[in-house]
Amino acid sequence: MMRTRPLKVALLGCGVVGSEVARIMTTHADDLAARIGAPVELAGVAVRRPDKVRGGVPAELITTDATALVKRGDIDVVVEVIGGIEPARTLITTAFEHGASVVSANKALLAQDGAALYAAAEQHGQDLYYEAAVAGAIPLIRPLRESLAGDKINRVMGIVNGTTNFILDKMDTSGAGYSEALDEATALGYAEADPTADVEGFDAAAKAAILAGIAFHTRVKLDDVYREGMTEVTAADFASAKQMGCTIKLLAICERAADGGSVTARVHPAMIPLSHPLASVREAYNAVFVEAEAAGRLMFYGPGAGGSPTASAVLGDLVAVCRNRLNEATGPGESAYTRLPVSPMGEVVTRYHISLDVADKPGVLAQVATVFAEHGVSIDTVRQQGKDGEASLVVVTHRAPDAALSGTVEALRKLDTVRGVASIMRVEGE
Amino acid sequence: MMRTRPLKVALLGCGVVGSEVARIMTTHADDLAARIGAPVELAGVAVRRPDKVRGGVPAELITTDATALVKRGDIDVVVEVIGGIEPARTLITTAFEHGASVVSANKALLAQDGAALYAAAEQHGQDLYYEAAVAGAIPLIRPLRESLAGDKINRVMGIVNGTTNFILDKMDTSGAGYSEALDEATALGYAEADPTADVEGFDAAAKAAILAGIAFHTRVKLDDVYREGMTEVTAADFASAKQMGCTIKLLAICERAADGGSVTARVHPAMIPLSHPLASVREAYNAVFVEAEAAGRLMFYGPGAGGSPTASAVLGDLVAVCRNRLNEATGPGESAYTRLPVSPMGEVVTRYHISLDVADKPGVLAQVATVFAEHGVSIDTVRQQGKDGEASLVVVTHRAPDAALSGTVEALRKLDTVRGVASIMRVEGE
Numbered sequence: 092m093m094r095t096r097p098l099k100v101a102l103l104g105c106g107v108v109g110s111e112v113a114r115i116m117t118t119h120a121d122d123l124a125a126r127i128g129a130p131v132e133l134a135g136v137a138v139r140r141p142d143k144v145r146g147g148v149p150a151e152l153i154t155t156d157a158t159a160l161v162k163r164g165d166i167d168v169v170v171e172v173i174g175g176i177e178p179a180r181t182l183i184t185t186a187f188e189h190g191a192s193v194v195s196a197n198k199a200l201l202a203q204d205g206a207a208l209y210a211a212a213e214q215h216g217q218d219l220y221y222e223a224a225v226a227g228a229i230p231l232i233r234p235l236r237e238s239l240a241g242d243k244i245n246r247v248m249g250i251v252n253g254t255t256n257f258i259l260d261k262m263d264t265s266g267a268g269y270s271e272a273l274d275e276a277t278a279l280g281y282a283e284a285d286p287t288a289d290v291e292g293f294d295a296a297a298k299a300a301i302l303a304g305i306a307f308h309t310r311v312k313l314d315d316v317y318r319e320g321m322t323e324v325t326a327a328d329f330a331s332a333k334q335m336g337c338t339i340k341l342l343a344i345c346e347r348a349a350d351g352g353s354v355t356a357r358v359h360p361a362m363i364p365l366s367h368p369l370a371s372v373r374e375a376y377n378a379v380f381v382e383a384e385a386a387g388r389l390m391f392y393g394p395g396a397g398g399s400p401t402a403s404a405v406l407g408d409l410v411a412v413c414r415n416r417l418n419e420a421t422g423p424g425e426s427a428y429t430r431l432p433v434s435p436m437g438e439v440v441t442r443y444h445i446s447l448d449v450a451d452k453p454g455v456l457a458q459v460a461t462v463f464a465e466h467g468v469s470i471d472t473v474r475q476q477g478k479d480g481e482a483s484l485v486v487v488t489h490r491a492p493d494a495a496l497s498g499t500v501e502a503l504r505k506l507d508t509v510r511g512v513a514s515i516m517r518v519e520g521e
Numbered sequence: 522m523m524r525t526r527p528l529k530v531a532l533l534g535c536g537v538v539g540s541e542v543a544r545i546m547t548t549h550a551d552d553l554a555a556r557i558g559a560p561v562e563l564a565g566v567a568v569r570r571p572d573k574v575r576g577g578v579p580a581e582l583i584t585t586d587a588t589a590l591v592k593r594g595d596i597d598v599v600v601e602v603i604g605g606i607e608p609a610r611t612l613i614t615t616a617f618e619h620g621a622s623v624v625s626a627n628k629a630l631l632a633q634d635g636a637a638l639y640a641a642a643e644q645h646g647q648d649l650y651y652e653a654a655v656a657g658a659i660p661l662i663r664p665l666r667e668s669l670a671g672d673k674i675n676r677v678m679g680i681v682n683g684t685t686n687f688i689l690d691k692m693d694t695s696g697a698g699y700s701e702a703l704d705e706a707t708a709l710g711y712a713e714a715d716p717t718a719d720v721e722g723f724d725a726a727a728k729a730a731i732l733a734g735i736a737f738h739t740r741v742k743l744d745d746v747y748r749e750g751m752t753e754v755t756a757a758d759f760a761s762a763k764q765m766g767c768t769i770k771l772l773a774i775c776e777r778a779a780d781g782g783s784v785t786a787r788v789h790p791a792m793i794p795l796s797h798p799l800a801s802v803r804e805a806y807n808a809v810f811v812e813a814e815a816a817g818r819l820m821f822y823g824p825g826a827g828g829s830p831t832a833s834a835v836l837g838d839l840v841a842v843c844r845n846r847l848n849e850a851t852g853p854g855e856s857a858y859t860r861l862p863v864s865p866m867g868e869v870v871t872r873y874h875i876s877l878d879v880a881d882k883p884g885v886l887a888q889v890a891t892v893f894a895e896h897g898v899s900i901d902t903v904r905q906q907g908k909d910g911e912a913s914l915v916v917v918t919h920r921a922p923d924a925a926l927s928g929t930v931e932a933l934r935k936l937d938t939v940r941g942v943a944s945i946m947r948v949e950g951e
Contacts, residue, residue: 115815119673125738125858126670222668228816230660230668238652238660240556241836243549308555368822371801385545386658386823386833392798393819403815406671420850428555 098127098413099134101166101191103157103182104173105148108196108223109136111402112170112409113148123406127413135160161186168412170405171195172223180204187215192416194408196223196401202297202313205304209425218421220408225298226251226377228400229393230407235305235381236423242383244306247345248519249379250372251298253395254289255321255341257281257375259360263338268326281375291320292358295343302379303345303356309431311345311356317436319359328514331446331485334474335518337362338370342519346439353434362444363520370520437494442471442521444487446513447503451482455508459484462506466499467491481510487518528557528843529564531596531621533587533612534603538626538653539566540575541832542600542839547577553836557843565590591616598842600835601625602653610634617645622846624838626653626831632727632743635734639855648851650838655728656681656807658830659823660837665735665811666853672813674736677775678949679809680802681728683825684719685751685771687711687805689790693768698756711805721750722788725773732809733775733786739861741775741786747866749789758944761876761915764904765948767792768800772949776869783864792874793950800950867924872901874917876943877933881912885938889914892936896929897921911940917948 100116102109116123116133124130136148137157154160161169161182169186171193173179179200183193193212195201201208201224212219222232226249235244250256254276261272273290276282288294296316303311321341332339340363345356363370368390372378377395382388394400415422449455456475463470469489476483488496503509530546532539546553546563554560566578567587584590591599591612599616601623603609609630613623623642625631631638631654642649652662656679665674680686684706691702703720706712718724726746733741751771762769770793775786793800798820802808807825812818824830845852879885886905893900899919906913918926933939 111815115671119671122673122738123671126856228672228813229819230664233668234660234664237841238663238837239833240840241545241549241553241838242658242833243552308552368801371798383658383833385541385829385836387827387830389659389821389823391819391821394817397817399815400817403669403672403813403817406815407668408671410670411667414853415850418848418850420845420848423844426556 097130097132098167098416099132099165100409101134101160101169102136103161103169103171105136105138106172107398108401108405109172110148111398112172112405115402115406117147123410126410128417129413131409131413134166135163157182158185161191162189164189166191167416168409169193170409171197172405173197174199176200176203183208184211187211187217190215190217192218192412193220194405194412195219195221196405197221198224198294198297198301202300205301206310206425206427213424216421218412218415220412220422222408223401223404225301226379226391227393227395227397228403229377229379229391229395231379231391232305234391235302236426239381239383239386242385244381244383245347246382247302247306247379248369249302249343250340250369250377251343251379251395252289252295252341253375253377254282254286255295256372256377258290259321259324259339259341260373262324262326263329266326266329269322269324290322292318292341295341295358299343299345299356299358302343303354304427306345307347307354307431308426308429309354310427311354311433315356315433317357317359321360324360325514328516331444331514332362335362335444335487337364337518339516340369344519348434348438353432355434355436355439357436357439359517361517361519367520437492439493440490441493441496442488442490442518443496443500444516444518445485445500447484447486448510448513449482449484450508450510451477451480452508455482456484458506458508459486459503462502463488463499466495466502468495468499483513527560527562528597528846529562529595530839531564531590531599532566533599533601535566535568535575535578536602537828538831538835539602540578541828542602542835543578545832545836553840556840558847559843561839561843564596565593587612588615591621592619594619596621597846598839599623600839601627602835603627604629606630606633613638614641617641617647620645620647622648622842624835624842625649625651626835627651628654628724628727628731632730635731636740636855636857643854646851648842648845650842650852652838653831653834655731656809656821657823657825657827658833659807659809659821659825661809661821662735664821665732666856669811669813669816672815674811674813675777676812677732677736677809678799679732679773680770680799680807681773681809681825682719682725682771683805683807684712684716685725686802686807688720689751689754689769689771690803692754692756693759696756696759699752699754720752722748722771725771725788729773729775729786729788732773733784734857736775737777737784737861738856738859739784740857741784741863745786745863747787747789751790754790755944758946761874761944762792765792765874765917767794767948769946770799774949778864778868783862785864785866785869787866787869789947791947791949797950867922869923870920871923871926872918872920872948873926873930874915874946874948875930877914877916878940878943879912879914880938880940881907881910882938885912886914888936888938889916889933892932893918893929896925896932898925898929913943
């Protein structure tokens with residue numbers, strides 16, 4: 092039987108995502124009510140600039156005073172789609188203090204202050220849900236937190252930023268350079284005017300921190316995540332990747348160490364084999380590959396951003412939180428019981444693809460090979476190409492700790508016969 | 522703070538899946554306890570043949586009296602991995618009556634009697650979870666029921682049977698015929714001695730019924746699902762598919778009609794373009810493609826069967842059900858509020874690829890084209906090949922109701938100039 096008093100929702104932010112949340116709450120009100128077991132009502136919408144509110148939201152619901160809205164006391168669920176650290180953080184904790192649960196799409200805040208927010212939610216007996224914070228509409232947080240709750244996840248490897256995937260896909264398919272591909276992404280609305288957060292990997296790093304924490308039941312902060320952007324990936328790198336039967340993706344990789352005693356989280360461009368399911372993720376799509384002890388290899392694929400897909404994730408959480416509320420219960424809170432330390436990048440085991448410009452004379456290969464051996468790095472393949480007194484050496488290593496690999500590169504730079512290191516790229520996905 | 526009284530689990534069935542559930546419950550007891558908030562204890566294991574129980578289960582837990590086990594009164598959760606209709610159905614309802622929730626992997630039973638089981642669970646205030654019933658370890662039921670609860674799903678299209686995907690993949694890559702590929706699947710353990718349930722599409726049809734019900738919030742019974750097996754797919758069909766840039770998959774397709782007033786569910790082999798994400802699902806893997814109004818196009822990929830993957834799904838449900846129990850709440854029950862009727866196959870809108878053996882004489886194409894026109898079926902492409910007085914016509918239609926398409930084929934069979942219909946295959950995924 093359906094309860095007749097509606098659950099009241101406060102919406103913080105009414106941009107691309109927020110306006111879509113408001114629209115669906117209105118157009119699909121009957122469906123939402125049936126799925127929740129009670130009607131839901133949009134009780135207020137807090138915005139910075141009321142003149143910019145998009146169509147469909149009744150004027151009487153609009154306010155510029157977000158704090159007063161979350162303090163009203165009759166709000167059941169606060170939906171936070173403002174983004175950024177403040178005022179979002181204060182508004183969310185204020186919401187908990189005033190008896191509301193929270194649905195957030197705020198990856199930056201969750202990556203930085205997830206533990207404190209979880210603690211505040213638990214203290215006040217409220218829910219904190221954030222499916223939309225990672226990979227947009229792709230159901231990922233809930234499968235990791237709940238469907239795989241009886242399994243042991245060993246690795247999460249994903250394409251979690253649509254902008255950079257669009258740029259890399261464009262470079263791969265058209266042979267364009269980075270700048271040209273970025274211009275196209277900007278023109279099509281896939282990249283923002285200032286693309287730093289995307290192309291330097293900050294956005295992906297926040298998502299990696301969130302995913303690693305959930306996957307390994309431990310705390311991983313944004314600062315724990317090693318981060319390299321993709322602005323230095325060149326058309327030549329793509330040509331090298333093709334020769335190896337690979338493509339290049341900006342990957343977020345969260346791994347449990349082989350001995351199980353620590354975890355790592357990192358974001359960087361990497362070559363992956365064309366046969367890997369992530370290699371065929373095109374345009375601005377996202378996909379996350381999960382390896383679990385019992386479940387095996389899983390992949391989740393879909394649009395990683397955009398107003399409608401993100402709104403879908405927000406509304407799925409809204410339904411869950413409202414159902415919990417009717418049940419007078421809360422969903423799973425933070426699970427950080429393993430308290431596994433996060434190891435630095437140097438301890439990550441990976442492979443390098445290294446292109447060297449070298450003098451074209453006898454003995455160079457022997458010199459180079461000696462440097463690898465001295466650092467304990469085993470070579471998988473070497474390809475040598477010479478022309479006009481100059482030559483290039485392309486070396487692909489076997490798996491070794493990143494510290495040994497980067498140490499090798501530093502030592503190679505000091506060799507007289509090495510004129511330059513043309514490119515270094517990690518190789519993943521095998 | 523952790524509760525110290527353990528939650529008691531009764532396991533019904535201890536074959537490939539059950540023994541793996543028992544093993545993980547023992548080896549990962551601490552992880553499960555931390556995730557649930559209380560320890561879980563295997564309280565009894567009911568089997569038909571105690572001499573066949575696999576390693577690791579203490580002898581004192583084994584019983585042949587499943588009914589007495591579920592009636593004990595101290596059982597919190599019954600895990601049913603027996604399969605089939607009886608005695609599973611009676612044991613599950615008995616479990617509800619005696620205060621236990623149920624986790625089941627039983628697709629046949631859920632497809633046939635899901636509504637009655639849901640009603641029994643609700644009547645007794647218990648949970649019924651069954652992630653493992655569809656697509657093994659791939660988190661699918663929970664994302665559809667919960668993550669997409671705020672969205673409107675319009676289509677679910679999936680490869681949900683690993684045996685048939687292995688056979689079709691083998692035919693595609695090696696050019697083998699059906700019998701040869703089936704023999705290989707049997708030798709490798711991918712097909713059972715009697716492969717009927719898989720190759721005739723019964724297994725996929727049960728999953729389609731479950732998926733359609735969840736996706737569209739309505740009741741879809743096994744009998745509502747149109748079903749065609751894949752035993753008649755030939756090497757020639759694969760050759761035709763290749764010429765169209767397609768491959769052939771056995772698909773389970775659940776669709777909402779364009780007017781929203783009804784739904785359909787069907788299982789049959791179909792050509793899909795190589796560019797479609799489902800086309801690259803190889804070997805015995807499963808994948809389900811979901812199209813939702815706001816979320817867009819999502820795909821879930823992973824192993825669809827096997828002891829460990831299925832056990833992973835069962836244990837994820839076990840954790841959720843145990844958490845609900847500690848919260849004194851239940852998860853989402855049946856959601857069938859839309860009460861949408863299920864339309865017959867004739868009303869499904871699809872495309873046909875038809876190969877005809879025809880007399881090699883003038884006017885044949887005109888005759889054939891007239892038959893299509895009379896049935897209101899528009900032709901997309903025709904390819905004509907002739908040799909030695911015989912010829913073949915390959916026609917690919919535009920989209921039309923299945924009844925009009927099959928009516929066209931019947932009429933074509935009656936033409937004097939048509940010597941035979943060599944193959945008919947639906948074309949999907951565009």
